[in-house]
Amino acid sequence: MELEKKLAEFYKTEAAMIFSSAYAANCGIIAPLVDKDTYIISDELNHNSIIMAIRFAGVPRDRKKIYAHCDMDKLRKCIDESVGNGKRLIIVTDGVFSMRGDYAPLHEIACLAEEYYPKFEEGIMTVVDDSHGIGAYGKTGRGTVEVTQEDRIDIITATLGKGLGVDGGFIVSNEKVIEYLRETSPLYVYSNPIGSGVASAALKALEILDSHEGLKLLERLRENTEYFRKGINQIGFKTIEGIHPIVPILIGDSIKAKQMVSDLYQRGIYVVALTYPVVPRGQDTIRVQILASHTRHDLDYALRSFREAGKKKDILE
DSSP states (O other), X not given: OHXXXXXXXXXXXXXXXXXXXXXXXXXXXXXXXXXXXXEXXXXXXXXXHHHHHHHHTTOXXXXXXXXXXXXXXXXXXHHHHHTTSOSEEEEEEESBOTTTXXXXXXXXXXXXXXXXXXXXXXXXXEEEEOTTTBTTSSTTSBTHHHHTTOOOOSEEEEESSSSSOSSOEEEEEOHHHHHHHHHHOHHHHTSOOOOHHHHHHHHHHHHXXXXXXXXXXXXXXXXHHHHXXXXXXXXXXXXXXXXXXXXXXXXOOHHHHHHHHHHHHHTTOOXXXXXXXXXXXXXXEEEEEOOTTOOHHHHHHHHHHHHHHHHHTTSOO
């Protein structure tokens, strides 16, 4: 398939395969990679699709561990505790964490995997869901692997539905892994593929992304993100520091977060409230997503609206 070939070339990997969605991709690849001798370690803030993929795979409680978010000391401890308890280890993480806009330290994760690889009979495999990375992150839009300059990740999963703007999901890896998953992934074998029109649109999106025009769009996206992040902090809102166009604004109160989202919607601004149980209690957040197409006027209007709505809801003084 032409799109699979283009995705593999884009990531400089040997092969790719397309799923109906990134959710299906995650749920469709973990189970075939897991057997009774597999141990799996996952970041505590991984996307729901990864959590469900591990459950779908039927990994028993004593063969899986969750480490504190992006805490490499905790990850090392989890790996240490898994040595001798399985022939194969899988470390799985989001690239960019969709609720926070921060990213996994892939270089450190890859180094740990390389260090401990000899201690597992069948080695260690790293899996990264970079759905919020492709098309929006990195100088050329290649996501977290580009930002962290890490090329040792074994499997990358991602969506076609965010940075590329169409339906579907995919994975890229070496040819041996892809061939194996084509035969064993139930959500690939027994599910409909994306349509030819969607595939053509994805190819065009990749063509634009991988062009001079794409580089200009990415640069504008970075400028817009920096401008908005600086402005929202100056107003007095608390955010999670970062450079990703997902900007989480910390509210800490579910009612105020929902009311503020409603107020902003009336002003023509669409943002999303993330409240319990999507996020832990007291960590209620408004998620803003910046676009390359936003003008400076758009951003200034949004900042004024946030300030006015924040004061109205007694979030700002």
